Amino acid sequence: MNKLLAIALLIILSSDYSAIIGQNTRPRVIVTTDGEADDRASMVRFLLTCNEFDVEGIINSSSQFHWVGGKGWNAFHPVDWVKEYIELYAKVYNNLQQHSPNYPTPEYLLSKWKVGNIEGVGEDDIRTEGAELIANVLLDKSDDRPVWLQAWGGCNTISRALKIIEEDYPERMEEAAAKMRLFLIWEQDGTYQDYIRPNWEKYNIPTIIADQFDCMAYIWPKVLPKEINSYFEAEWMQDNVLNNHGSLCAIYENNSGAFNAEGDTPSFLHSIPTGLRNIENPGYGGWGGRYINVRNNVWMDPAPTSDYTHPDGQISIHNSWSKMMENWSKEDEIAIRTDYFKPIWRWLPAVQNDFAARADWCVKNYASANHHPEVRLKKTPLNIEAKAGSKIKLDASNSIDPDGDKLNYSWWQHVEASNYSGEKMEDFHSAKAKITIPSDAKSGETIHMICEVSDSGKPSLTRYQRVIITVTD
Numbered sequence: 001m002n003k004l005l006a007i008a009l010l011i012i013l014s015s016d017y018s019a020i021i022g023q024n025t026r027p028r029v030i031v032t033t034d035g036e037a038d039d040r041a042s043m044v045r046f047l048l049t050c051n052e053f054d055v056e057g058i059i060n061s062s063s064q065f066h067w068v069g070g071k072g073w074n075a076f077h078p079v080d081w082v083k084e085y086i087e088l089y090a091k092v093y094n095n096l097q098q099h100s101p102n103y104p105t106p107e108y109l110l111s112k113w114k115v116g117n118i119e120g121v122g123e124d125d126i127r128t129e130g131a132e133l134i135a136n137v138l139l140d141k142s143d144d145r146p147v148w149l150q151a152w153g154g155c156n157t158i159s160r161a162l163k164i165i166e167e168d169y170p171e172r173m174e175e176a177a178a179k180m181r182l183f184l185i186w187e188q189d190g191t192y193q194d195y196i197r198p199n200w201e202k203y204n205i206p207t208i209i210a211d212q213f214d215c216m217a218y219i220w221p222k223v224l225p226k227e228i229n230s231y232f233e234a235e236w237m238q239d240n241v242l243n244n245h246g247s248l249c250a251i252y253e254n255n256s257g258a259f260n261a262e263g264d265t266p267s268f269l270h271s272i273p274t275g276l277r278n279i280e281n282p283g284y285g286g287w288g289g290r291y292i293n294v295r296n297n298v299w300m301d302p303a304p305t306s307d308y309t310h311p312d313g314q315i316s317i318h319n320s321w322s323k324m325m326e327n328w329s330k331e332d333e334i335a336i337r338t339d340y341f342k343p344i345w346r347w348l349p350a351v352q353n354d355f356a357a358r359a360d361w362c363v364k365n366y367a368s369a370n371h372h373p374e375v376r377l378k379k380t381p382l383n384i385e386a387k388a389g390s391k392i393k394l395d396a397s398n399s400i401d402p403d404g405d406k407l408n409y410s411w412w413q414h415v416e417a418s419n420y421s422g423e424k425m426e427d428f429h430s431a432k433a434k435i436t437i438p439s440d441a442k443s444g445e446t447i448h449m450i451c452e453v454s455d456s457g458k459p460s461l462t463r464y465q466r467v468i469i470t471v472t473d
C-alpha cells in the first residue's frame, strides 16, 4: 500500500480524528505544588481539566509558606497526597473517558508524579527526581513544543532543574529556554531572583508573575463582585461539585460547603484552549487573567494606579496589590479593587460552569451531560487588517455544539486588550456582526473582538474566538 493511501485510511478509520490532531496541539504543562489546602482543591479541578493538556509532570515542591520541617501553618502536607488524588481520579477515569478520549490514564499520570525540592524555603541544592524530570522534559530532543511550568509554590524545584541543565549541559541552555514558559503564582521563595533571573532571563522566556490570582484564593468573599459570588457559595458548590459527583469531587476541600480557595488555578486556566488566544500573548487576557509587559518578556498585573512601577525584586505577599487592597471598604476603593481583579472574575461564571460540567462527567453518561460548543468562524480570519471607516463582517455561524444545543452568540470588544482607545464598539447578540472601524482609529491600532458562544445545556458552557483587527492606512 502506498504511504499516502495508508495515511488516508488511518484518518478514515480513526473514530476521532480531531482528537488525534488535538494531541499535537494541546499545551504541555508541568505543575509544581507546595501542597497547601488550596493547591489540593486546585488539583481536583486540574485533574478534571487534564484532557485539555499534555501533562508532563506533577511535582511536589516547597514554598515560603510550606516546607518539610515547617511548623503550625507552615507545616508540609505529606507528598503522597498527589498519589491519593490520582488514585481517586482512577475511580472516575472510565466515566471521564466517555466525555473526552483525551483524558490521560491514571497510570500515565502516576508516572509523571515526582517529588521535587521540599527540604526548606528556596532549597534548590538537592538533585531531586522532580527537578530531574523537569530538566529531562526541557532537554528532550524528540519534542520541541513549549512547556508551561507552573509554580503553585516556590520556584525552587524549577530553579534546581535549570541548575542541572547549566551544570551538565551548559551549551544547551538556550535550546532548553526556548521551550520554557513560566506562570508564577507570586514568587513564593527567593530562587527566581537569586538564580533564575540572573542566569536565564537573558533567553527571553515568556514569564507571567501573577497577583490577580488572589481573587480565587481565600479572600474571594471580600473581593469578588456580588453577582459572581453565587458561583462560589455553598448551595452552588454542593449541588454542582461536592455532592453526588464521585470520589474525586468528594475530596475537594471546602469551607462548610462553600468554595474555600484555589489560588493556583489561574496558572492552568491560562493553558486551556478556550479560543481567547491568551497563550499567544498574556496581554490579550483569558481565563488565567491579563498581564502587561514590565521588562524583557516578563508580564505582571496591570496596576490600579498609573504612577506605579513594578518592583524589580521579588513580588509576593509582602508587596502584593491584592493584599494591600484586601480590606479596603470605601466605595471608591472597592471600585478600584474590583477593577483590578476583573481580568479574572469577568470569566468566572464560565469557569465555574466548566468545573460543574466536568464534575458531571465523573458520574453521568454522555447523553446526560453537557459538552462545550465549538466556535467556528466563516469567511472571518483570526487576524484582520482594515482601514479606518471601513465596514467588516464577522461571522461565527459555522459554530457547532456536540449535544445539538441551541447556541447564544455575542460579539463584544475586549477593550483592555485593544490599543485603540476611542469609544467602545457596540455589542452584537448574533452569530454575525457587521462593524464599522471607527474613523478616528489610527494605523497600527488594534481592536480585539471576542465571539462568545454559550450553549443551552446544563450547566451552560462557553467557548470563544478572539479576532484581532489591525487598522491600516
Ligand SMILES: [Ca+2]
Pocket: 033, 034, 035, 036, 038, 039, 152, 153, 264
Ligand atoms: Ca500553593
Ligand SMILES: [Ca+2]
Pocket: 370, 371, 372, 373, 401, 402, 403, 404, 405, 455, 456, 457, 461
Ligand atoms: Ca453542549
